[in-house]
Amino acid sequence: MNETFDGNSVFPRGEKNETYAQYFTGNSYLTMLSTEGVNIGNVAFEPGCRNNWHIHHKGGQILLVTGGRGWYQAWDQPARELKTGDVVHIPAGIKHWHGAAHDSWFAHIAVEIPAEGASNEWLEPVSDEAYSQLS
Numbered sequence: 001m002n003e004t005f006d007g008n009s010v011f012p013r014g015e016k017n018e019t020y021a022q023y024f025t026g027n028s029y030l031t032m033l034s035t036e037g038v039n040i041g042n043v044a045f046e047p048g049c050r051n052n053w054h055i056h057h058k059g060g061q062i063l064l065v066t067g068g069r070g071w072y073q074a075w076d077q078p079a080r081e082l083k084t085g086d087v088v089h090i091p092a093g094i095k096h097w098h099g100a101a102h103d104s105w106f107a108h109i110a111v112e113i114p115a116e117g118a119s120n121e122w123l124e125p126v127s128d129e130a131y132s133q134l135s
Contacts, residue, residue: 010066011042011109023052023122025131026100039112045070049106050099050131053123056092059115063088063098063108070106071134072098073126079134082106092118097126101134 014031017024026049034040050071063072065086072088073079075095082088082098090096092115100106112118 013044041110044107045100048102052125053097055095055121057119058092059113059118060092061090062111065108068106069101069104
């Protein structure tokens with residue numbers, strides 16, 4: 001995936017993610033690949049875009065990185081750099097965030113692990129100060 005996101009991804013970038021824009025710093029794009037039984041979405045992040053801290057209550061989430069360079073961080077843990085081919089398993093109840101590096105587009109497939117009563121709790125944004133310390 002390159003800086004202009006010219007379509008070199010396996011999945012389409014999708015439309016601007018207006019539905020969840022309030023929970024992101026910067027612009028993201030969302031294409032739902034499945035909503036039958038398991039919610040699976042392709043999420044693309046412009047350089048510098050990241051989502052707020054959040055928690056998946058029950059079920060959890062799996063991220064499959066498909067392009068670019070980004071970050072994942074669980075609460076009270078160091079941030080982990082992500083690149084194409086990386087897989088992140090996020091257990092239910094873990095406060096975390098994920099998004100693009102400041103100088104790269106980033107895309108991942110987000111798989112919501114089905115569970116009865118599953119929900120997402122959106123929390124505070126990742127601070128600019130904390131994010132700027134990542135290279």
